[in-house]
Each structure stands twice: as structure tokens, then as C-alpha cells.
Amino acid sequence: MIPKNKSMTKSKFRRSVLLPFVVTFLFLGASSCSEIKDKKVLYFAHSLPITHPVHKGILAFQESLNEKSEGKLQLKIFPDAQLGSERETLELLQIGSVAMTKVSAASMSSFAPEYEVLGIPYLFKDSEHLFNVLEGDIGKELLAAGSEYLLRGICFYDAGSRSFYAKERAIQTPSDLKGMKIRVMNDKMSVDMVNTLGGSATPMAYGELYTALQQKVVDGAENNIPSFVTSNHYEICKYYTFDEHSMIPDVVVMSSTFWKTLSETEKKWVQDAANESVVKEKQYWKETVEENMKVLEEANVQFIYPDKTLFSNQADALTKTLMQDPKKKAMIERIRAVGAN
Incomplete structure (x- = not known):
């Protein structure tokens, strides 16, 4: 079930204006693009500015995916809440209108309650402890848990303390x-x-x-x-x-609807590119903090x-x-x- 928003915010108004355009592109533009140029374009929306280290991590994801697929599978990034807030972009993923997003794990917990544990204060001793959890069995379980809510977790990004x-x-x-x-x-x-x-x-x-x-x-x-x-x-x-x-880490999430449309090879391109971007994003984060x-x-x-x-x-x-x-x-x-x- 998609959570309901209480009021018509500016971002919600923006989404109501842009949504027809997004749907038209994804279900008409992307398909014709695929027929003509033999490629798929996935919309990736997030709320951070382009100067943020997480956005730089997403750019690394975009570049790696383009290289691995030889241009057959690409990301088109919409930063700075162009398509709405974190909550609203997650809703767009649920209805299949946007392919991917990056949100805080706290935002994910409103949709997939399993993520709530990541927000418990002072649960993690340090960043090493955090990523040992996120990149181990527990992290994999959390990423998979979102699929029940049409939100498939792909990877975690460092969001510091x-x-x-x-x-x-x-x-x-x-x-x-x-x-x-x-x-x-x-x-x-x-x-x-x-x-x-x-x-x-x-x-x-x-x-x-x-x-x-x-x-x-x-x-x-x-x-x-x-x-x-x-x-x-x-x-x-x-x-x-x-x-x-x-x-609280950030999470890269894909619409389960889109994930199911990908071939096994395409899924591997996405996951491998995401995993590579995690390494780069951590370094961008460290450099940016300094x-x-x-x-x-x-x-x-x-x-x-x-x-x-x-x-x-x-x-x-x-x-x-x-x-x-x-x-x-x-x-x-x-x-x-x-x-x-």
C-alpha cells in the first residue's frame, strides 16, 4: 500500500505536473528508443544537489553501467528533487513511473518497516561496524525486504553520521x-x-x-x-x-516493476555497476567531509x-x-x- 501524503506540497504539485511526462517517456519514448537505438534508458530521481558526494556516487554508477552494457542500458539522472521528495519518488517507483531512486534508509522504513532498525541511535560503533552489517547477510536481507513493497534495494551508500x-x-x-x-x-x-x-x-x-x-x-x-x-x-x-x-545509510532502490523487465544479463550489469559505485562513493564522502x-x-x-x-x-x-x-x-x-x- 502506498502511504498517503497529508497536503499538496510544492514538490507534490511539481510531481503532478511532471508525472504525465515521465510516464509518456518511459512507456513510449524509452520503447521507441529501444527499437531504434537498441538501448534502455532508466530514470533515476533523487533529492540531493549535484555537489553532494552521494550524487557523485550516482554518476559513478551511471558511468559504470554505461561501460558494462556498452551503452545498451543507461541512467538518466534527475537530482535536486526535480521529481519530488524522497517519499514521493518512492511512490513513483511503486507505480512504475520511475525506475530508480536514492533515499535515506529512514525514508525506506516508512514503506518497508524492516529498515527501521538502521535508525536506532548509537547502534553502530563506527563506520566499519556499519558496513560490515550492510555488506553482510543482514544488509542483503534488508535490501531484499523492500521487494515485498515493490521497492528492490540495490546497494547502500555511505551517509556518514x-x-x-x-x-x-x-x-x-x-x-x-x-x-x-x-x-x-x-x-x-x-x-x-x-x-x-x-x-x-x-x-x-x-x-x-x-x-x-x-x-x-x-x-x-x-x-x-x-x-x-x-x-x-x-x-x-x-x-x-x-x-x-x-x-543512517542511503539506499539505492529500483522499482520491482522495472527489475522484472530486465534480462539476467541486464540485472548483472546493474548490480555490478552499483557495487563498484559504492566503493567510489565512500571515497567521495571522505574527501567531501574533509x-x-x-x-x-x-x-x-x-x-x-x-x-x-x-x-x-x-x-x-x-x-x-x-x-x-x-x-x-x-x-x-x-x-x-x-x-x-
């Missing part, structure tokens, strides 16, 4: 979050996490956040360094706290390095609540066991 940033004051301890409206993704885990830590979680579309910060609709937000910079939120928020409360830290220093953003145990201890109440569910408990224990090895 998420931390708090604020406009008016530094966040040194969880008590500093009291009374602060913090923008979060429209995801139950993100809402519960901020509320558990003492803030007032405010779900909001990412594209609306800059203005919301300007107009003091919210007092701050939480995200990784590259997103903090490419969104220009650092122009408004001068306090960035490295509490690193979660490490560059972005210099940008933030020059912009006089104050970095706060708190005692993270103050945050993790308080967040543990949420984890204990989740572990009352036997399935979630089993998955959490499996993930922790990977980190212990």
Missing part, C-alpha cells in the same frame, strides 16, 4: 535540547529519538528547512556534514555538535565535541523499548554481534 546543529545556542548535553524545535525526517524513529533526548521533534521536508530556520519555525536540525554544507544551513546555524547519534570542514571553519561555525555517553545513555531508553518487540530484539542483537567480532 548525523549530529545536531542549531541557530541560537550550542548543544552540549541532552538537557540543552529542552524547549528546542528540531527538524527531523518524516520518520517515526527520528521523531522518537529527538523526543527521547529532550528536544521537540518537528518533521519537515528537507527542501523547506532553510526557510524554516530563517523564520525561526525550528531552532535547529540534525544531519551529516555534507548535507549541512550543500544545503547552506551553515549560513544560518553556527553551532554544530558532533554527538553522532545515528549512522573539504566541508574547512568551509565551516572559514564560515566561523563552532564545533562542539560533547561527551557522547550522555546522549547514548539517554537514548538507550528508546532502544530498550524497541527490544520489547521480539523481531527487533533479534535484529539488534545480530547487529551488535557483528560489532563484537
Whole structure:
């Protein structure tokens, strides 16, 4: 079942205008293109700007797929939410109007609840632990789980760690979050996490956040360094706290409808190209963080390095609540066991 949106946002209006065009191209243009040029063109939509390291990873995917297929299978990329928000592009995949997207695992959890576990605060010790999980049996299970909802996971991209940033004051301890409206993704885990830590979680579309910060609709937000910079939120928020409360990866997803139209050879091209792009995206991410830290220093953003145990201890109440569910408990224990090895 496709989740329902509550209001007609700008991105939803944009999608309603573009959808007929997208459908016409994919089901008419792409087929005639295939007959004439012996190639298939898959639309890949995502919400990040072209300066973001994840977009660079997608470009690497595009290049690798073109090389492997000798131009027979290609990606046409629509960045910067041109076809809608993460939630909306996932809906487009479900109805078969767009072939692929990149979304946060938090957005996927609204469609495929198995992904919810990836948003649990302080579940992963470090990035090595995270990718040992994502590139092992657990990660494969999660990617496959989305197929039930017409959303086939292809691979995970590095999205670093998420931390708090604020406009008016530094966040040194969880008590500093009291009374602060913090923008979060429209995801139950993100809402519960901020509320558990003492803030007032405010779900909001990412594209609306800059203005919301300007107009003091919210007092701050939480995200990784590259997103903090490419969104220009650092122009408004001068306090960035490295509490690193979660490490939610990005997910490359393909419409199950499109996946079924591919031959076995084409499926292998897609998966191999995606796997190669993962390696490159990780490097792009590392390089971008280093560059972005210099940008933030020059912009006089104050970095706060708190005692993270103050945050993790308080967040543990949420984890204990989740572990009352036997399935979630089993998955959490499996993930922790990977980190212990």
C-alpha cells in the first residue's frame, strides 16, 4: 500500500505536473528508443544537489553501467528533487513511473518497516561496524525486504553520521535540547529519538528547512556534514555538535516493476555497476567531509565535541523499548554481534 501524503506540497504539485511526462517517456519514448537505438534508458530521481558526494556516487554508477552494457542500458539522472521528495519518488517507483531512486534508509522504513532498525541511535560503533552489517547477510536481507513493497534495494551508500546543529545556542548535553524545535525526517524513529533526548521533534521536508530556520519555525536540525554544507544551513546555524547519534545509510532502490523487465544479463550489469559505485562513493564522502570542514571553519561555525555517553545513555531508553518487540530484539542483537567480532 502506498502511504498517503497529508497536503499538496510544492514538490507534490511539481510531481503532478511532471508525472504525465515521465510516464509518456518511459512507456513510449524509452520503447521507441529501444527499437531504434537498441538501448534502455532508466530514470533515476533523487533529492540531493549535484555537489553532494552521494550524487557523485550516482554518476559513478551511471558511468559504470554505461561501460558494462556498452551503452545498451543507461541512467538518466534527475537530482535536486526535480521529481519530488524522497517519499514521493518512492511512490513513483511503486507505480512504475520511475525506475530508480536514492533515499535515506529512514525514508525506506516508512514503506518497508524492516529498515527501521538502521535508525536506532548509537547502534553502530563506527563506520566499519556499519558496513560490515550492510555488506553482510543482514544488509542483503534488508535490501531484499523492500521487494515485498515493490521497492528492490540495490546497494547502500555511505551517509556518514548525523549530529545536531542549531541557530541560537550550542548543544552540549541532552538537557540543552529542552524547549528546542528540531527538524527531523518524516520518520517515526527520528521523531522518537529527538523526543527521547529532550528536544521537540518537528518533521519537515528537507527542501523547506532553510526557510524554516530563517523564520525561526525550528531552532535547529540534525544531519551529516555534507548535507549541512550543500544545503547552506551553515549560513544560518553556527553551532554544530558532533554527538553522532545515528549512522543512517542511503539506499539505492529500483522499482520491482522495472527489475522484472530486465534480462539476467541486464540485472548483472546493474548490480555490478552499483557495487563498484559504492566503493567510489565512500571515497567521495571522505574527501567531501574533509573539504566541508574547512568551509565551516572559514564560515566561523563552532564545533562542539560533547561527551557522547550522555546522549547514548539517554537514548538507550528508546532502544530498550524497541527490544520489547521480539523481531527487533533479534535484529539488534545480530547487529551488535557483528560489532563484537
